[in-house]
Amino acid sequence: MPSTNCLHTSHHQIAEAGYRGSVARDENRAAHGNVCVTDECLACGARRARLINGRHEEAGTWGPDAACRRAAAINARRQATRAIAAVPAIRLGESHLTVDEDGMICVDGGPWDVAAYPAPAAWLRLAEVARRAAIRAVALEAEVTP
Numbered sequence: 001m002p003s004t005n006c007l008h009t010s011h012h013q014i015a016e017a018g019y020r021g022s023v024a025r026d027e028n029r030a031a032h033g034n035v036c037v038t039d040e041c042l043a044c045g046a047r048r049a050r051l052i053n054g055r056h057e058e059a060g061t062w063g064p065d066a067a068c069r070r071a072a073a074i075n076a077r078r079q080a081t082r083a084i085a086a087v088p089a090i091r092l093g094e095s096h097l098t099v100d101e102d103g104m105i106c107v108d109g110g111p112w113d114v115a116a117y118p119a120p121a122a123w124l125r126l127a128e129v130a131r132r133a134a135i136r137a138v139a140l141e142a143e144v145t146p
Contacts, residue, residue: 006044008062014040014047023049023060031058045069066144073140080133087126092117099127103134 015038023036034053040046045066063080065073080103087099094110097119107128117129 006046006065008041008043008046010042011039012042013037019051019053022056022058023051028056028058030056039071040088040089041065057119069140072146073137073144076133076137076140080130080137083126083130083133087130089121090119090123092119097123099130101134102138103131 017036017038019033019036022032024138028051031051031053035051037050037052039048039050041062046062048062049060066127081101084099084103089096089098091097091109093113093116095112095117096108096110098106098108100106
């Protein structure tokens, strides 16, 4: 949700990457092909992408402010924690399968003979949901960590 109280009059560049596609609804094709920079508002922390190719620019809209990004990261971490907790520990042969706080499958108690003791498809689906939630949480947390 974009910040509505800030005019974003003072900002600085925080990142630079190669061109990766249009950033504005009204494209300026002359700005395509060189670099994409990320600007951050000094007042509220909102961010926008801006394409620069020589003297040509294409500016995207300002995105969520820092407080909104922090709230999204906290919410994503809560969702990941719930998804991980929903994956029960199971025993397959001599092995115990669990999912850790990063959403990774852990095997304890000896080697897991996958051919002899395949994990149930429903369990694997839960583990995949947990892993995807953890990846999303880490990505959103990286956006708010200086």
